[in-house]
Amino acid sequence: MATLSEPQRPGAPEHIAEPDEPTTAKVVAAIMAFDTGLEPSLKAVQAQVYEVTRIVVIGGEEVTATAAELGVERHASLGGLVQDLEPDIEYVWVVHGDALPRPDALTALTKEAARNDAAVVGSKVLDAADPEHLESVGSATDVFGDAYSGLDEGEVDLEQYDVVRDVAFVLGVSMLVRRDLLRGLGGSDPLLPPVAAGLDLSQRARLAGARVMVAPSAEVMHVRSCGHDFGSWSETAGRMRAMGKVYRPVTLVWVVPVDLLIGLVDGLVHLVLGQPRRLGGFLTAVGWNLRHLPSTLSTRRAARALRAVGDEELFRYQVSGSVRLRELGAEVGGRWQRAVDDEGALGGVATRFSGRAPLAALIAVFVLGLGARGLWFGTPPSSGFTLPITDDPVSVMSAYAGGWNEAGLGSPHAVHPVAAFTAAARWLLFGWDATFRLVTAGAMVAGLFGFARLLRRYEITGPARYAAGLAAVAGPAWLWFAGRAYWPGILALGAIPFALDAVLRPWPATARGRAGRLGTLAVTFGVLAAVTPVGPLVPVAGVVILVAAGLAPPGPSLAKSVVGTVLGGVVLGSYLASASVQTLLDGGVSFDREPVWWMWAAVLAASAITIVGGGSGSRPAAAGALAAGAGLLGALLAPWEVAVASMALAGVGVALVVSAAFGSGPSGGGWRGARLAAGLVASIVVLTTLSSVPGGTAGIGGDEWGRRLQFAASLDESPGSSRILLVGEPADLPGAWRSGPGFAYRTVTGSTMTLDQAWLPPRRAGDSGLEAALEELMVASSLRPGRLLGPFALRWAVVVGDSPFADAVEAQLDLRPQPLAVGVQVYENLDVVPRAVTDTGVIWDVGGGIATGSPIDGRVRIADNLAPGWTPGVEADAWAISASASAGRAAHIPDPTGRALGIAGATVLVLGMLVAVWGRARP
Amino acid sequence: MTRWLVWAIGVALAVAAWAAPPIGLDGDDAVPPTGLPDYRVCAMSAAPDAELRLVLGSDRPGWAPVTIITAAGSDQPFSLAVNEAGGGSGVLPSSAPAGVVVEELGQASAAALVQSGPTGLAASMCPGRPAETVALAGLSTLEGDSAELVLANPYAEDAVVTVRSTSELGLDTVAGLESLTVPAGSLLTRNLSEVLALRTTLAVTVRSERGRVAASVRYAPAGGGVANLEAVALETEWWIPIPEAVADLAIVVATDSPSAVSVQVDVYGLEGVIEAYVDGEEVDTSRLLTLTRQDLPEGVTAVRVVASAPVVTGVVFRGEGSAAGGSGATGLGGRWLLPGAGSSEGAETIVWVMNPDPADVTVVLQALVPGARAEPFTVFGESVLGIPLGGGPVPGQLLTADGPVAVAWTARVEAGDRAYAAGVPESG
DSSP states (O other): OOOOOOOOOTTSOOOOOOOSSOOOOEEEEEEEOSSSOOHHHHHHHHTOSSOOSEEEEEOOGGGHHHHHHHTOEEESOHHHHHHHSOTTEEEEEEEETTEEEOTTHHHHHHHHHHHHTOSEEEEEEEETTEEEEEEESOBEEOTTOOEEOOOOTTOBOOSTTOOOEEOSBOOTTEEEEEHHHHHHHTSSOTTSOHHHHHHHHHHHHHHTTOOEEEEEEEEEEEOOOSOOOTTSHHHHHHHHHHHHHHSOHHHHHHHHHHHHHHHHHHHHHHHHTTOHHHHHHHHHHHHHHHHTHHHHHHHHHHHHHHOOSOHHHHHTTBOSSOHHHHHHHHHHHHHHHHHHHHTOSHHHHHHHHHTOHHHHHHHHHHHHHHHTHHHHHSOOOOBTTBOOOOSOHHHHHHHHTTSOBOSTTOBSSOOOHHHHHHHHHHHHTTTOTTHHHHHHHHHHHHHHHHHHHHHHTTTOOTHHHHHHHHHHHHSHHHHHHHHTTOTHHHHHHHHHHHHHHHHHSOOOSSHHHHHHHHHHHHHHHHHHHHHOTTTTHHHHHHHHHHHHTTSSOHHHHHHHHHHHHHHHHHHTHHHHHHSOHHHHHHTTOOOOOOOOHHHHHHHHHHHHHHHHHOSTTHHHHHHHHHHHHHHHHHHHHSOHHHHHHHHHHHHHHHHHHHHHHHHTOTTSSSOHHHHHHHHHHHHHHHHGGGGGTTTOSTTOOOSHHHHHTHHHHHHOSSTTSOEEEEEEOGGGSSSOOEEOSSSEEEEEESSSOOGGGSSOOOOOHHHHHHHHHHHHHHHHTOSOHHHHHGGGTEEEEEEESSOHHHHHTSSOSSEEEEOOSSSEEEEEETTOOOSEEETTOOBOEEETTEEEOOOOSSEEEEOSOOOTTEESSOEEETTEEEEEOTTSEEEEOOOHHHHHHHHHHHHHHHHHHHHHHHHHSOO | OHHHHHHHHHHHHHHHHHHSOOOOOTTTTOOOOOOOOSOEEEEEOOOTTOEEEEEEEESSOEEEEEEEEETTEEOOOEEEEEOTTSEEEEEOSOOSSEEEEEOOOOSSEEEEEEEEETTEEEEEEOOSSOOSEEEEEEEOOOTTOEEEEEEEEOSSSOEEEEEEEEETTEEEOOGGGSSEEEOTTEEEEEEHHHHTOSOSSEEEEEEEEESOOEEEEEEEOTTSOOEEEEOEEOEEEEEEEOOTTOOEEEEEEEOSOSSOEEEEEEEEETTEEEEEEEEEEEEBTTBOEEEEGGGSOTTEEEEEEEEEEEEEEEEEEEETTEEEEEOOBSSOEEEEEEETTTOSTTOEEEEEEEEOSSSOEEEEEEESSTTOOOEEEEEOTTEEEEEEOOSSOOSEEEEEEEEEEEEEEEEEOTTSOEEEEEOEETTO
8 A cells, every 4th residue: 555655756856847838827726535635635736836726625525624624625526616616717637635746747737738728638647656657648548438548567657658649538637627628518527436537527528629638747646545446347337428428329329239248248258267246347337327327318418518529539539449358358368378388287277177167157058059049049949849838828727737638639638747837937928939948048057057056066166067067958868858859858957956956955954944945846846747747756866876876865865855756746736636657657658769879878988987087076977877877778768758757867977977077187186097088088978069059959850840830820710620630750740649550640739739739648539530530541542531530620631751641642532732831741621520510510619628609509519539527518429529509608627636736736836936935045 | 896886787777778679669660551442433425415324333232422523623422322232323414524433332342434325335444543554555546536535533632644655656745645734623635536646556544643533535436336445554464355246356455664565465265275375575655566356366255465564455346336445354353343234225235254264163143233133154164155134224233253254244236336344353
């Protein structure tokens, strides 16, 4: 900390310049008080060869006593002062209260002002603690207002800049300003910090046609107790405000967004460099400016009134490009250079890398975003089980809770819980179209950071955690899901680290903490249960594996996982009540299961090498291998829902192995060479995450079915009044499928294939009837296949690829080929029977288990599977529903048990979330 | 050690997953069953003053929906009764060029169109689902001859077809017959005697590039009479019973194969069978094989044509004021439907049963009317038996045999014109 003393440059002869031409202009010195230590500055001003007329301290009430004590007057603001000054005062010398001007400083200032007809003249500012070092000799700026002094850090003053010249701005540490100009400008902006205040005043002065110059012979020592910090958030905010005041709109239109972008980049890079405050400062500055926008606009109007020149006059004193980006480049380059110079060895780089977790997180998020960019910026995919979330979330939620499931030919069986879960998300977001994107992004990011957090438990730190998280959510496990376009897999990978973490963390000591933990268990296990009914068993299996590897205590963790499983079961209650054991296990889904074996071989190899290398990573590596192996076995051989859960477990294994291989580091003990090799192999696993980058849709197909079925939506006069028959190879069809005579098929109710229809409910009479109709169609090469399909309300048949179905309907009378979609063959059924039609041929609207239309004294046939719960006066019409049409309405009454269980499940989930948040907060 | 044990278990599980047989997709190896269509499609053009009668033979009594397709489009279907014996008959409302679709006949069924009137008598069998390539052979377009091609597309999809012909001049490719679009539920006619004039022997191939069509040619030679030659799928074996009294006979063999197809003709006559009477003759898209009465031995009663690749045979009988023709039977069988046989009042109808085996065969012929008497006949080995029909008009006949036979029938009116049609074996 420098102390104020008589300003004297060490080793330099006493320097008192004589003015070439004596001036007689009256000057008032305005000492800007930042604290109460004004005396040295006051004395230095009083000691000026060129005597001032008055000395006024500018400051708040806190300096009143000091001013009185020093025998000088005080004024609250510079603006206020200039309003009160006598007309014969020509200049106001603004001096910071921590500045120590040399005795001849004012002489030099007044002389140069007079000689150059300058309205603002600044001083050369030297560091009071080390007067050899230059702080400022006037500055240029870039167009964004960032100061560019041209000085190197700690640059010694050799009088190399001692040239009187025009500059973009001068520091407010010492500046002589013409009184009339200062009065017109309203003084300096009291909201601005020192540097920004100088910039602001200089720019406004220049805009008013005044010259802004620096007089290097007017030397001032600066103690820097004024809070003078170019990089502070307040200076950033002030710079933005100063910019906003002076530029014309045409300049602001591009300057503001570019400035924001630069600030963001600068902040993010500094975040990566371990300086998060820069980003925080930038964001704070933006917020500050938003808050003070009205005041900025009003001062801008005032400045405009004085404008005498255009923005070009400001540009003349600006450097090209961005000072901040230049500095950023220099800083990054410097760091790299130091890293190379200082270390040069792998261990050094690794050591540096270990401190780069934010960089790794950023890269991981970037890779995830890049690999799935098509999901954010293009049409969302529509293939396999990656399908749009319904437009009618309430119906789907109802269908989960005892209502009517529209999938297939209709069923009272609950829709798959993941469909209800995503429908609820869309409902909560007021039907927002981007819900699918949001849920996907949320799951990806949650998985990435969830795994990173989970792995910290095993002393794996630094970027390894994020590399492992990336490999878990976008590596071999996800690629297996993506190969089947099984989108719910990403939800499983997103939820499982949190479920495991909730199980593995010690049981809280407080009741509130315990409640919060229970809430966390309910939410995480509930989400896993939504993805697959056996999902809650994954953490149980994970715990067993971790226990086996000695990474978790057996008792408490298992107990917590059992509690979580029970809670997950409660969330899933409605589905469990309506589904058979077989449905719970296979979901009615069948897939080719083959994984990309070499990726898994790499995972197992990395685990083996890590164990060979010894150190702290060997146990997680072993546990990871077991999780991966067990997961693979389940994924390949178990029924589908179990396979999904198993692959999620395998994803945990990938995370453990990769983190262990990377995470031990060269200083982690054991055989260093083996660990380096393990890291190399693990890198291959991590690099698999890049395989989605070329396609850009996270490995999932594109918008196949949205595009293919677009015609149906366009031509559907009454939504939901008919169905579409999809025919092709199993892998070509969206969602689940049924096996037909030589082809796979499924139906779509309405005109859009949505996620809730992806899972076909268990077979009922109508489904058997449709199967029989298709067999008859194929066996007899029927002349009227449309008549066979018509009773199922199948208005369209869409055939993908070469199918025996297409051959069978090549020569027939009532399936008219229509060129309505590219890449598929579309047939319009001329013999279609509307989904809900009365005896008299009146078509009713139908959807969500409700059919409505004109009442008639007769019956209405609804081409949905006959099932209990339909009213009124329901009879069987073969496999379909025949209801009384006299009321103009026929509906399925939701099963009360299913409804109650559904509501209970939702309640547990919502309460769990609330309690989890409440429980985590500090009381 | 624990960590290695845990790792080893993991690897063992992964290896087990790798080694396990993959889970198959349910039904992904299913083979679509095939079956016979339960409908018949015909195409025919009749003289304006002719009566066009649709005759049915079916194993499914009841009502058969019938749809008539004209150049203007499809009419509303009407129903034709099929009696308990499986026969049905009805006169179509118009004799203009038409396609006819008869549905719900059952798989053991047959249908034919029989036209009768002042201009003569003709019969045309109605195939089931038309093949991608169908052909007919034996007509001529010499001066005074008339040949009108009818392409009927009863289906929901527009058909695109290319018509090619082969004559003694070689392969004819006529621009006007290339890539013809036959609209869905409609028909097209082309006058072959104009676009392919002055051919002594002509075979026509209709290839569907998209959709399917039924095709036939109404053939009226200069000498009088009328015949309706239906286009049929190509086969490698044909059986052609030959009526005794026909003087002017031509058997034409054609193919759509651009490469040479070897043809062998076995002749059946009073002396038994002469195998490979014609052997080593080749046909292709530019070459026909034509056998006239003069080329065949005296007393021939039937021929068998065997080819190395699918061919079509056409048999045409021409005489003073008479013409008849058809394509022969595509195989042997023990149960035959002969729709139209005996349906023309006043016509002399004979059923020709060919027994190619040395052993005698007993056949039973029964009219397709309720209460009809079943009459047994013996057909000696390697011979053809002509069974004249008596009694009033009936929709057709059902012939059953205790051995494999090939069957055709002829009808002749007093004015001299004849009709010829092969039977339809139960298999198709």
